[in-house]
Amino acid sequence: MSTEDNSAFLEVVNIKTHFETPRGVVRAVDDVSFSLTRGRSLGIVGESGSGKTILVRSIMGLLPKRGTLREGAVMYRGENLINKTPAEMRGTWGREMAMIFQDPMTSLNPLMKVGKQIAEPLMSHLGMEKATAWATAEKLLHDVHIAEAQRRLSQYPHELSGGMRQRVMIAIALACGPSILFADEPTTALDVTVQAQILELINEQRRQRNMSLLLVTHDLGVVAGNTDEIAVMYGGKLVEKAPTKTLFAEMKMPYTHALLESIPKLNHAAHTRLATISGRPPDLVHPPKGCRFAPRCHFARDRCHSEEPPLTAGKSPDHVYACFYPVGSAEYSERKVEISRS
Numbered sequence: 001m002s003t004e005d006n007s008a009f010l011e012v013v014n015i016k017t018h019f020e021t022p023r024g025v026v027r028a029v030d031d032v033s034f035s036l037t038r039g040r041s042l043g044i045v046g047e048s049g050s051g052k053t054i055l056v057r058s059i060m061g062l063l064p065k066r067g068t069l070r071e072g073a074v075m076y077r078g079e080n081l082i083n084k085t086p087a088e089m090r091g092t093w094g095r096e097m098a099m100i101f102q103d104p105m106t107s108l109n110p111l112m113k114v115g116k117q118i119a120e121p122l123m124s125h126l127g128m129e130k131a132t133a134w135a136t137a138e139k140l141l142h143d144v145h146i147a148e149a150q151r152r153l154s155q156y157p158h159e160l161s162g163g164m165r166q167r168v169m170i171a172i173a174l175a176c177g178p179s180i181l182f183a184d185e186p187t188t189a190l191d192v193t194v195q196a197q198i199l200e201l202i203n204e205q206r207r208q209r210n211m212s213l214l215l216v217t218h219d220l221g222v223v224a225g226n227t228d229e230i231a232v233m234y235g236g237k238l239v240e241k242a243p244t245k246t247l248f249a250e251m252k253m254p255y256t257h258a259l260l261e262s263i264p265k266l267n268h269a270a271h272t273r274l275a276t277i278s279g280r281p282p283d284l285v286h287p288p289k290g291c292r293f294a295p296r297c298h299f300a301r302d303r304c305h306s307e308e309p310p311l312t313a314g315k316s317p318d319h320v321y322a323c324f325y326p327v328g329s330a331e332y333s334e335r336k337v338e339i340s341r342s
Helices: 052-060 114-126 130-143 162-174 192-209 220-224 244-250 254-261 302-306 330-341
Strands: 008-021 024-037 041-045 068-076 097-100 180-184 212-217 229-234 237-243
Touching: 008 052, 024 052, 024 068, 024 212, 024 237, 041 052, 041 220, 052 068, 052 097, 052 180, 052 212, 097 162, 114 130, 114 162, 130 162, 162 192, 180 192, 192 212, 212 220, 220 244, 220 254, 229 244, 229 254, 237 244, 237 254
Parallel strands: 041 212, 041 229, 097 180, 180 212
Antiparallel strands: 008 024, 008 068, 229 237
C-alpha cells in the first residue's frame, strides 16, 4: 500500500455550518474536527437533530449557498474544498466522493429507469459511450447482488422492493469508483434482515475497492460491527470519539452511555420498558451556556451548566470526550449511587 493510502487523506478541521433563519442563526454543526484514512471506516452517531447529516453534506458541499454559513477547512488530498462552487465540485462528486442518501424512494428519479440512473454518471464523469455505460451498470447491479440485473435496468424504482432500491442507490454511488463513500442512514425503513444485508454489502464493497467509509446513523448497534472508529455528536458538537472497540469498552460521555442503554436488549423479557433519554435536544438557535447535554444529564453538576467542557484525551490520545465527570469517575459513581437510592 502506498504512503498516501496510509495517510489521513480527508481532514475536517474546525468546521462550522450555520443557517440564517427568521428565529436567528442555527448552529447546526459547531466546530467539529476529525480525519479519515484511506480504507478505514468512521461511524457518526447521534440523535435526530444532532448535526450528523448536515456535517456530511457540508463536507461534500451539498448545502444551499443562500443563508448558509460555512467556516473551517475540508482538506481532501491536500486541497481545501470548503469554498469551492458546485461547478468546481462536479469533478469531485461521484469520482472522488459519493453518498448513499437516506431514503432511496425519494432520492431515485421515479420517472427514469434504473439503468439510465446508473449509466448517466458513468457517461458524464468517465466519458463512457452509452453501450459501455449500460454494460457497466448491469455489472454494478451484479456487484450489489441484484438478481436478474439486465431486467432490472429497464424497470422504474417503484417496481423494486425497498431493499433493492437501496442496492440501486449503492450501485449509483459506487459507479465512478469513489475514494470516500458517505452512507447517510442507509438502513432507514428497512427490516432487520435487509439492514444486515445492506451493511454487509457496503463493507464488502469497501474492502474490495479500498474505499473509506463514513457511516451516519442514530444506532450504536449499527456501527458496532461495521466501523473502525466512532464519533458521537450531540447538539452540533463532537462529544466523544474513539476506536470502536475502545468506545464500547471504556465509553466516557454520559450521552454515549445513554444511547447504548436505549438499544433494545435480546435478553430482556418481553414488554420490558425501553430506556429513554429524558428531555429534548437543545435549541441550536439558543444553545445552553455550558455542556449542551447538561439539561438532560442525570450526572450534571453546577459546573456543567456554566462551563463548556473541552474535548479531553483519555488513556490513549485517540479516545477523546467532552465531559467534566465522565463515566467511571468518582463523581459519576457517587451520583449513580444517589440516583439508585432515590
